[in-house]
Amino acid sequence: MGDTDRIRRVAQRVERAARDGNGVVVVVSAMGSTTDRLVQQAHEVSPAPPGRELDMLLTAGERISMSLLAMAIHARGLTARSFTGSQAGIITDAVHGKARILDITPGRITEALGGGHVVIVAGFQGVSRESKDVTTLGRGGSDTTAVALAAALGAPVCEIYTDVDGVYTADPRLVPAAQRLREVSHEEMLELAACGARVLQVRSVEYARNHGVDIHVRSSFSWQDGTWVRKATKTMEHPIISGVAHDTSEGKLVIRRVPDKPGVAAQIFTAFADANINVDMIVQNVGDDGTTDISCTLPRAEGPRALQLLEHVSSEIGAHHVTFDDQIAKVSLVGAGMKTHPGVAAAMFRALSEAGVNIEMISTSTIRISVVVRRADVDAAVTAVHEHFGLGGEDAGLGEVIAR
Amino acid sequence: MGDTDRIRRVAQRVERAARDGNGVVVVVSAMGSTTDRLVQQAHEVSPAPPGRELDMLLTAGERISMSLLAMAIHARGLTARSFTGSQAGIITDAVHGKARILDITPGRITEALGGGHVVIVAGFQGVSRESKDVTTLGRGGSDTTAVALAAALGAPVCEIYTDVDGVYTADPRLVPAAQRLREVSHEEMLELAACGARVLQVRSVEYARNHGVDIHVRSSFSWQDGTWVRKATKTMEHPIISGVAHDTSEGKLVIRRVPDKPGVAAQIFTAFADANINVDMIVQNVGDDGTTDISCTLPRAEGPRALQLLEHVSSEIGAHHVTFDDQIAKVSLVGAGMKTHPGVAAAMFRALSEAGVNIEMISTSTIRISVVVRRADVDAAVTAVHEHFGLGGEDAGLGEVIAR
Numbered sequence: 001m002g003d004t005d006r007i008r009r010v011a012q013r014v015e016r017a018a019r020d021g022n023g024v025v026v027v028v029s030a031m032g033s034t035t036d037r038l039v040q041q042a043h044e045v046s047p048a049p050p051g052r053e054l055d056m057l058l059t060a061g062e063r064i065s066m067s068l069l070a071m072a073i074h075a076r077g078l079t080a081r082s083f084t085g086s087q088a089g090i091i092t093d094a095v096h097g098k099a100r101i102l103d104i105t106p107g108r109i110t111e112a113l114g115g116g117h118v119v120i121v122a123g124f125q126g127v128s129r130e131s132k133d134v135t136t137l138g139r140g141g142s143d144t145t146a147v148a149l150a151a152a153l154g155a156p157v158c159e160i161y162t163d164v165d166g167v168y169t170a171d172p173r174l175v176p177a178a179q180r181l182r183e184v185s186h187e188e189m190l191e192l193a194a195c196g197a198r199v200l201q202v203r204s205v206e207y208a209r210n211h212g213v214d215i216h217v218r219s220s221f222s223w224q225d226g227t228w229v230r231k232a233t234k235t236m237e238h239p240i241i242s243g244v245a246h247d248t249s250e251g252k253l254v255i256r257r258v259p260d261k262p263g264v265a266a267q268i269f270t271a272f273a274d275a276n277i278n279v280d281m282i283v284q285n286v287g288d289d290g291t292t293d294i295s296c297t298l299p300r301a302e303g304p305r306a307l308q309l310l311e312h313v314s315s316e317i318g319a320h321h322v323t324f325d326d327q328i329a330k331v332s333l334v335g336a337g338m339k340t341h342p343g344v345a346a347a348m349f350r351a352l353s354e355a356g357v358n359i360e361m362i363s364t365s366t367i368r369i370s371v372v373v374r375r376a377d378v379d380a381a382v383t384a385v386h387e388h389f390g391l392g393g394e395d396a397g398l399g400e401v402i403a404r
Numbered sequence: 405m406g407d408t409d410r411i412r413r414v415a416q417r418v419e420r421a422a423r424d425g426n427g428v429v430v431v432v433s434a435m436g437s438t439t440d441r442l443v444q445q446a447h448e449v450s451p452a453p454p455g456r457e458l459d460m461l462l463t464a465g466e467r468i469s470m471s472l473l474a475m476a477i478h479a480r481g482l483t484a485r486s487f488t489g490s491q492a493g494i495i496t497d498a499v500h501g502k503a504r505i506l507d508i509t510p511g512r513i514t515e516a517l518g519g520g521h522v523v524i525v526a527g528f529q530g531v532s533r534e535s536k537d538v539t540t541l542g543r544g545g546s547d548t549t550a551v552a553l554a555a556a557l558g559a560p561v562c563e564i565y566t567d568v569d570g571v572y573t574a575d576p577r578l579v580p581a582a583q584r585l586r587e588v589s590h591e592e593m594l595e596l597a598a599c600g601a602r603v604l605q606v607r608s609v610e611y612a613r614n615h616g617v618d619i620h621v622r623s624s625f626s627w628q629d630g631t632w633v634r635k636a637t638k639t640m641e642h643p644i645i646s647g648v649a650h651d652t653s654e655g656k657l658v659i660r661r662v663p664d665k666p667g668v669a670a671q672i673f674t675a676f677a678d679a680n681i682n683v684d685m686i687v688q689n690v691g692d693d694g695t696t697d698i699s700c701t702l703p704r705a706e707g708p709r710a711l712q713l714l715e716h717v718s719s720e721i722g723a724h725h726v727t728f729d730d731q732i733a734k735v736s737l738v739g740a741g742m743k744t745h746p747g748v749a750a751a752m753f754r755a756l757s758e759a760g761v762n763i764e765m766i767s768t769s770t771i772r773i774s775v776v777v778r779r780a781d782v783d784a785a786v787t788a789v790h791e792h793f794g795l796g797g798e799d800a801g802l803g804e805v806i807a808r
Contacts, residue, residue: 004448004449007449011449038468041408042472042475045411045473045476046478048479049475052474053474054475056474056486057475059467060467060468060471063460063463063467064464067446067458067460067461067464070457070460071446071449071453071458071461072450074450081456082457082460
């Protein structure tokens with residue numbers, strides 16, 4: 001949300017939903033400027049704010065937007081009750097800044113709904129099971145809160161309002177011919193989100209898939225339908241390709257000439273996991289001198305920390321040297337239909353080759369092919385692949401999918 | 405607190421107290437500008453924000469300052485844990501905006517102290533016993549939180565930091581010769597606070613008296629001693645007069661020619677109590693025609709609401725008419741010694757008369773005499789009384805007391 005005008009607009013939308021006779025639970029984020037200001041203040045008083053206190057601070061953001069929204073709804077003649085993550089029963093683990101939801105005990109919410117109130121819940125936050133401390137869920141936490149509550153309450157749908165009107169076959173800023181998808185399966189959405197489609201966060205889609213929650217991604221600025229993310233069914237269209245996603249937020253770490261023996265990869269990636277560094281693609285090639293090169297992608301911001309960690313580990317395991325390249329991009333092709341259609345990967349590589357784009361890494365799943373290319377090539381790569389598979393407006397027979 | 409610079413200064417002070425080997429519990433208010441901004445936002449979205457949501461909103465203020473302070477303390481090499489009112493076990497009734505503390509269950513605080521942490525608690529807020537909703541204590545709530553916690557934890561002293569360096573014999577802005585009191589009894593402080601000395605709020609002093617908590621009122625800007633507020637003891641100096649307080653925040657309500665029969669006053673003041681309007685002085689004079697005039701003082705801001713309430717009640721009880729005068733001031737003389745020294749009231753009235761100040765209402769307790777005068781006369785009245793009783797710097801034998 002942007003400011004109090006925006007809050008009043010949200011209240012109007014909530015009123016419409018509530019007047020239709022629906023029990024409405026609204027999950028809010030902090031207002032745009034609030035979080036930035038709080039983070040800045042934290043850095044003014046501390047070079048390294050402790051996680052517990054940073055979470056306590058940041059959760060003030062949703063507290064402000066949720067109570068203001070309750071007031072704005074009240075001003076429209078309805079009653080509303082706002083609840084913090086803790087009050088709403090969002091029970092998490094104790095990893096500050098990146099907590100995971102362990103359980104939802106929404107007793108106060110069902111009670112308030114039963115009393116005819118609109119319920120407003122602070123997204124992004126919870127309370128740790130053991131220490132009863134306030135936690136934040138990290139990136140995309142509000143979406144996850146919404147999906148988790150929808151599951152716990154047995155809601156028929158979880159609507160996620162965003163500043164775009166759905167999920168597209170490619171980022172429309174890169175590919176003007178990109179089309180909005182009417183529906184997409186949880187699995188495809190998960191791959192798209194994991195590959196850079198920022199419209200939904202991976203964790204929220206994962207939660208929705210695991211708990212069978214339908215998500216309707218739609219625009220805050222219009223009343224028209226957006227994209228439905230649903231359980232894959234027989235009646236759902238299964239285009240071979242749903243869309244092309246890209247991600248320029250990662251860097252590539254290469255560990256050269258690691259002795260090719262058991263336990264080496266485990267040692268490296270355990271160190272990353274312990275440091276809470278999320279590694280994405282991992283590729284290993286065995287060389288002919290008894291050593292191997294291991295490459296992986298991870299958030300660009302984590303690069304320096306990852307290098308530092310590896311300095312210690314790589315001398316232990318006897319790696320030759322480690323480099324971090326922050327000028328890469330990942331381009332991914334996603335489609336549930338590709339598992340039954342051979343040759344999709346070959347066609348994708350051909351399209352890239354014809355566009356003069358070099359491939360640096362390849363990683364695949366049953367419904368996804370991802371490649372790492374130079375960051376400067378990302379526009380050309382996405383456009384070439386999108387066009388090659390006929391995902392654009394003129395030739396939208398094969399499918400429809402991704403990315404804002 | 406003013407801003408993050410101020411927070412860093414407070415952290416420095418806390419560190420000094422903690423390094424002395426003390427277990428330290430710090431109660432914080434919201435930063436100066438925060439509350440104003442939140443109130444403004446509330447009014448942008450709602451003409452009459454519901455109390456529950458306004459409390460939810462305003463408590464974001466202390467949340468921000470307490471977590472920032474914890475970070476700033478952490479940055480100085482100590483560990484700190486911040487707790488909301490609810491987490492600190494501040495249990496209140498459910499009167500939003502004016503909640504009263506019912507109980508303190510400081511389990512998490514003693515645990516954190518035992519773990520060697522500096523504890524920071526959000527002042528001004530609590531959680532209601534029945535509904536488990538977030539509440540605010542209203543005006544001076546942070547002082548009350550501090551005193552209540554000091555009592556619950558058996559702390560030897562509750563230090564209250566403010567922008568003045570203690571309690572004075574009169575407001576130094578009005579009376580330059582006013583002197584700082586070294587110590588004052590709870591009872592005197594209570595009268596002084598009730599009569600307009602804004603350095604401490606009535607509720608916090610009342611709580612301190614009821615629970616035997618020593619308060620040390622001192623400046624945030626220096627290390628020197630301020631004023632100690634203690635249980636009256638034999639060894640304490642007992643000046644006849646402690647100080648002169650004044651209050652320009654009230655207005656005078658006069659209900660004329662009420663039938664002089666039982667139950668009338670009860671009916672009027674029950675209506676005020678039900679509406680949560682705090683009435684201060686009440687004076688009743690019986691006339692010679694079987695009717696009576698009832699006057700009372702109450703917060704100026706409540707005037708319109710009080711008049712509205714009385715419109716209904718006064719026709720029921722047959723009152724002639726009701727007026728509200730917002731151009732009054734209250735001047736009070738406080739001193740534990742006056743109960744054993746007759747003639748203090750007469751001397752005060754004489755001083756006012758000699759200064760040409762007319763008295764409109766009089767009300768007394770065993771250790772206080774209050775008069776209502778024209779608001780334009782308040783400076784002259786305070787100066788005349790302060791001088792008459794020799795409370796100034798040149799002649800400070802009789803006593804020492806009040807007001808910032």
